[in-house]
Amino acid sequence: MTHTSTTDAQAPLRERREPGEVFGSGFSLFADMLLVGLLTSLAALPVLTLPAAFRAASATLRGTAVTGVQISARAYAGHLRAHLTARGLAAGLLPPLLLAVLLIDAALVRSALPGSALMAPALAVLALSLTVVGLRATALASPHRLSPREALVRSAADPRGTLLLAGAVVLAALLAWAMPLLVPLLPGPLAFAATVVDLRAATGDERP
Template identity: 70%
Template structure:
């Protein structure tokens, strides 16, 4: 009898991270993983027109931020609502920047293959520029009003929070390696990137608010 009672009382001693709500099979960690997968797929679809990429990532960050505050799992309808709110002439104009940078990088990469002096030294510089641009872009799309999609504010936060920027640079580099080695993962990568940018921005604003 004592063993039976001990067995029935054991689940109450589980740590909070392992507890599950009634009817929840996989627990909160799996819910977060599922949210990132769904946001990643929705963001990839929203990025297909290319110029909508800033609004798509901003909507992903707003959706994940809302899910973190409310505890409600991500829904496609919620993401669509945030996407509509972020679509504007300004966001579409910002969406022209990534294709222009991609063309510029392709031209620079072609010059690296030429026998020009200093071509080998230019390669790591280009990599650093790409990572820096990715960090600023991620921080910009993670901003809330009144700084929504402000490249200036994103650059200021990237410079003021070097630790968070390094984390985002590592995430962007890892995403690039995964996209190159396993192309099938490309539709899922925007979710973790948006999640990382959102967490870094939340940490930065909380630290600045307490200072």
Template identity: 40%
Template sequence: MSAAPHREPGEIFGPRTTLFADVLSIGLATTLSSLPLITAPAALSTACAVLRGVSNDEPATAGRYFALLRHRLRPGDLLAGILAIAGTLLVAADLALAGAGLPGARLFAIAAMTVTAIALTVALRACSRPESVSDWPTALRAAATDTVRDPAGSALVLLAVATAALCAWMMLPLAFLVPGPLALALAGVARRRETAGT
């Protein structure tokens, strides 16, 4: 028989519901922090770091999120943001060219979408790695290795992105909260990879 979930004094709903509320508040904080666009990788990486700390009984609050983010806006983080913007613009331009009716456009569109899915998976897995807090190149190398060695985890990342996009498309206000559950999914995939390794 399982024990009743432990509740802190003043806690109304229990730890799971509290974590859900914290994830949503971190999602909103991540959205606000990503508005300059150039800060989006650092914002998502910080969200993953905060949610990763839950397993060590660290608080997953918006206050802790902003405290960690203040130390994140260094040149490497801004460069990651510039590369993310450039990659997004390149993908948009490629898809626009593919839709222009050029010869071989269908094959080109399939190849472009495949490369985009792989690049997106590597980038998101890099955000979920602890190394992204201080060293983006190391995080990207490790994420590329994880993407190849853990295809199930990569599929889970793409499924999380598709779910987030579908939620945002179905109900626009959810778009402001979606980064929190996405970061939780990325942290979960990273945790799954770590436990599989041990």
């Protein structure tokens, strides 16, 4: 009887959220991010589906935050099908362009061309900025289309969230460089970071 009472008393505590906490304490963060990361990596293999894959990841995480429903491959696949539109596939041309910018940046770093000392950091900042805006675009709640313009506006209006997301991108890049085996898992934390930043910006929560 005592055991049952203790369990009943602890149940509300497990469901209670800390101030500013987007996901409840029952959210298996590590396992869910691993699953979302792997599913996103698989869905993004054709390259053109990369934006749709990240949008599906964000929609899946957002659904978990709102309803508390456990993340599943089936739920992710449903969101992915919804975002595989012509506009979404056209947006898939942007990641190869971003990769080209990074390759040019790497070539400038190794070269002794005049102005390379200025161009290399500028291209690095440009690539980071485009990545952050792209992630914020995929994390928007709009079910119909990507909106880079709205993502840019939100990035400018929420500098703290933008800096946090930029830090997540830099950390992911460092992990990919140091431990390439982690690359298939990195989309999960990136989608999670973008979703949390967007949710907190939408609720007006500016606490660190």
